[in-house]
Amino acid sequence: MDAPALLDVYPTRDGGRPRAVPRPDPVVWSPWRPDAGLTIEQYAAYERDGFVVVPDVFDSSEMACLRAELDRMRTEPGLLERPEAIREKRSGALRSFFAPHRHSPTFAALLRDPRLLRVAELLLGGGVYVHQARVNYKPAFRGEGFYWHSDFETWHAEDGLPRLRALSASVALSENTALNGPLVLMRRSHRLFVSCPQPTPAQHYRDSLREQVVGTPDDASLAQLAEGGIEAAIGGPGSVIFFDANTMHGSAANITPYPRSNVFFVYNSVDNQPLAPFGGTPPRPGFVAERTDFRPLEAVRFRAPSAGVT
Ligand code: 6CS
Numbered sequence: 525m526d527a528p529a530l531l532d533v534y535p536t537r538d539g540g541r542p543r544a545v546p547r548p549d550p551v552v553w554s555p556w557r558p559d560a561g562l563t564i565e566q567y568a569a570y571e572r573d574g575f576v577v578v579p580d581v582f583d584s585s586e587m588a589c590l591r592a593e594l595d596r597m598r599t600e601p602g603l604l605e606r607p608e609a610i611r612e613k614r615s616g617a618l619r620s621f622f623a624p625h626r627h628s629p630t631f632a633a634l635l636r637d638p639r640l641l642r643v644a645e646l647l648l649g650g651g652v653y654v655h656q657a658r659v660n661y662k663p664a665f666r667g668e669g670f671y672w673h674s675d676f677e678t679w680h681a682e683d684g685l686p687r688l689r690a691l692s693a694s695v696a697l698s699e700n701t702a703l704n705g706p707l708v709l710m711r712r713s714h715r716l717f718v719s720c721p722q723p724t725p726a727q728h729y730r731d732s733l734r735e736q737v738v739g740t741p742d743d744a745s746l747a748q749l750a751e752g753g754i755e756a757a758i759g760g761p762g763s764v765i766f767f768d769a770n771t772m773h774g775s776a777a778n779i780t781p782y783p784r785s786n787v788f789f790v791y792n793s794v795d796n797q798p799l800a801p802f803g804g805t806p807p808r809p810g811f812v813a814e815r816t817d818f819r820p821l822e823a824v825r826f827r828a829p830s831a832g833v834t
């Protein structure tokens with residue numbers, strides 16, 4: 525007898541009409557604890573709105589170290605020719621670099637910092653690993669936008685994450701102002717999963733990471749989700765935006781002289797490991813979606829190398 529087909533509680537990329545279904549999974553997977561790096565008000569805001577902006581998590585010396593690493597990676601020839609380097613469609617400027625933690629001990633250390641990891645463990649209810657990491661450069665003048673989308677809709681359809689038990693921590697590496705293409709998020713949109721009926725094209729990530737069309741919701745669904753309000757995540761370098769994998773978000777183009785560079789770490793519960801992609805396409809490459817190392821991360825505090833140490 526064939527194995528029972530796994531029940532897909534988040535059907536999408538399956539043709540037909542768009543559907544908005546209440547999520548069967550909780551938003552927060554363990555009760556608030558005072559030692560987990562969020563105030564009870566921040567924890568409540570995350571659960572209610574699907575995101576929370578936490579100011580001043582990392583200090584100026586740590587940010588200087590991260591920005592230096594950002595610049596090193598942006599100029600290192602060997603890296604820019606790799607598939608992890610994604611360029612803007614129009615200008616060819618560097619848009620994103622995926623899996624920075626595999627090419628930078630600095631970013632590999634940052635994702636283990638308890639100021640991020642403890643929050644992810646609290647909200648996801650236990651051990652976590654990094655499903656995806658990326659630096660979004662959003663360069664001055666030429667940083668193009670990211671249309672409205674739910675990350676989880678893609679991570680479910682194209683990577684095979686079965687349940688809604690993942691979140692993103694976006695560490696601002698530059699000023700995120702109202703003007704330079706900040707992340708914009710729809711409050712309380714995380715509670716409804718909106719299907720995107722268009723089937724997934726082959727090798728879709730080669731296009732979607734530059735400009736996503738398939739996997740973006742229809743206008744009527746977006747208008748419905750926007751009823752909770754839209755908020756720009758404003759914060760200085762060192763602030764962190766924690767947002768649920770299903771929170772509807774995007775960002776406009778950056779036409780200012782000021783880059784909006786953020787590093788994103790996607791923490792996924794070790795109990796939510798990827799299965800075969802639910803949209804029926806082959807799994808995406810490992811630099812976009814972790815497929816082998818699901819060990820729970822151990823917290824180690826990030827320390828910027830002190831300047832002048834010989
Ligand atoms: O496809 C993905 O996984 C990526 N795409 C977007 C627009 N956001 C999440 C992630 O970086």
Ligand code: FE
Binds near residue numbers: 674675773
């Ligand atoms: Fe996204």
